[in-house]
Amino acid sequence: MDVTAGLPSAKPVQLGNTGNIVLQPPLSRCGQGPGLILLRPVSYAGYQQQNTSLDPEPLQKWAEESFAVAQITLDVDLSGDKAALQHLIQEAQDGLTALSECTQDQFGLIVFGSKADYISQFEATLRDVPLVKNEAWKVVALLSFDSWDIQVTNTPRLVHASGPDKLPQEDLQIQYHYADALSPGFVIPGHPDFQYATAGVSHTRSLKFLKKHLGGPSFDLERIWDEHTYFEFSDRSVEKTMATMVQEPYVNHVPTLTGGIGRARLSHFYLHHFIFNNPDDTGLDLVSRTVGIDRVVDEFIFSFTHVKQVDWLIPGIPPTGKQLRIPFTSVVNIRGDRLYHEHIAWDQATVLVQLGLLPEYLPFPYPLADGTLPAPGKRFEYRVPAAGIETADKLQNGDDVPSNGMFEYKIREVDDR
Structure with a gap:
């Protein structure tokens, strides 16, 4: 089985002769989107090699969100040289503009790291770059992880502030505070201060901010999720199911700790323990759906007749012939136009009651x-x-029970x- 089916093949390319700019076309199925410029300190360059999580480095993560990304890495000399910084930003803008997959000539800018991660002159250097001060500045949304003094007229700004001592800035349009995060490195996989959950929350907030001011990328998240479940339960194709997911996805069935972490393990799980493991009369009846900027949250009734061993739901339990109707909740994170993860939860007690396996x-x-x-x-x-089947009845119609x-x-x- 080809577990890489459907994965985008766009490779990053170096811009210019310095090796400081990497251009990454979108890594979505649609293959196009607005542009982002990432500024990062050179100290961040090696953290991906130490990354043990499924979260990729920002260059790949934002490309998977269907942005065209130009990443500029700044060493000590470059971060204090106004002419050099001007040239790099201009080169990044030109590279994005020339990229056919980039859908517009205005961009978002993300400044990673804190002031301590750059040379002391960097803030003043960036503020005084001519591109920042005049109409040649094509950035329409500015996002950072420290309170940089960069006054750009009419450019919306978002700051993710870390640490207990950070106070809101009155001149900022939006600021989020993460008191438990030790440094701006909390969003960088492999960084000693990386926090997976907190990084996920900040990413969703960043995505909402950038989509608003860049006009996209926009996808029908309901259609993407419905397509995925169709391939799981109706078409029953492992290859097509995996093709709807990012390079390294995961599924977590919370009560039973079943699923798969990463493409290879998840493909194995789908093949041997899920897609062909569900009885033929399996049904999903939607009760409610909430759609966010990068998530779909469903309440639904999962029903089937227990005529085969269902590893992922009731592992180790032989078929009982019982009919089950189980209230489920799914929280599905969609990155760009492909799924990143699924968190699926249900009340295992009602399953055991309906099977007659839990004493009164x-x-x-x-x-x-x-x-x-x-x-x-x-x-x-x-x-x-x-309770037994009453749990499903009450979820579908609160007055029934x-x-x-x-x-x-x-x-x-x-x-x-």
Whole structure:
């Protein structure tokens, strides 16, 4: 099986003779989008080699979002040389403008790192670059991870501030604060201060900001998610399912810890434990859907007859012949026009109740709230606070099942046998 089916093949290219600019065409299925210029300190150049997460370095990540990306790496000499910085920015702009996959000649600018990551003159140098000061400046959205004093008329600015001592700037249109992040490196995979979850939150915020001011890229996230599930449950094709996903995706079925991390493992999981593992009468009935800037959140009822062992849902349980209707929640992250990850959750207790595998009562091995212990030869049991198919009925129609019935559940005392 070709697990790379459908992956974009656009390779990064070097611009100019200095080796400081890399141009990366979009890594989406549509293959085009607006332009981004990334400025990064040279100290950030080696972190991808230390990256152990699925999150790629910013150049690839933003290209997967369907941006055309020009990345400028600045060493000490370049970051303090106004003429050199002017030339590099101009070269990046020209490279993006000449790129057929870049859909416009105005760009977003992201400045990575803190002031401590650059030479002390860098802030003043960037502020005084002629491109920044006149109409030749084609940047229409400025995003950074420190509070740079770069006054650009009518250019929207977003700052992601890290550390407990960062205070909001009154002149900023938007600022987000991450008190637990140790440095601006929290968004750089492989950096000692990288924080996967916090980086994900900031990326979504950045994406919303850039899409607004660059006019895209825009995709029908519902269609992309529906296409993916069609290939999973109707067409039942591993190759086509994987073709809807980024280079290194993952799936996490939260209650059972099943799924796959990375393309090879996820492809194996889909082939051996998911796509052909679901019974023929499997159904998904949508209850609600919320669509964000890069996510689709679904509530749905997952139903099937348990005529085969379903590894990913109830691993190790032989077929019982029971019919199940299970409330599910899925949070799907879409990067560009391909899926990055799925977080799928459900109440495993209702599955076991519907299968007849969870007793109505179980031992309660503790004293009661007032300190009472069971009498000699006796034990306490609690009524398990879990419901069966009623959970699905109540999700689909809240009036079908009365609320709060479990409030009447009590501890009972029985013979200890």
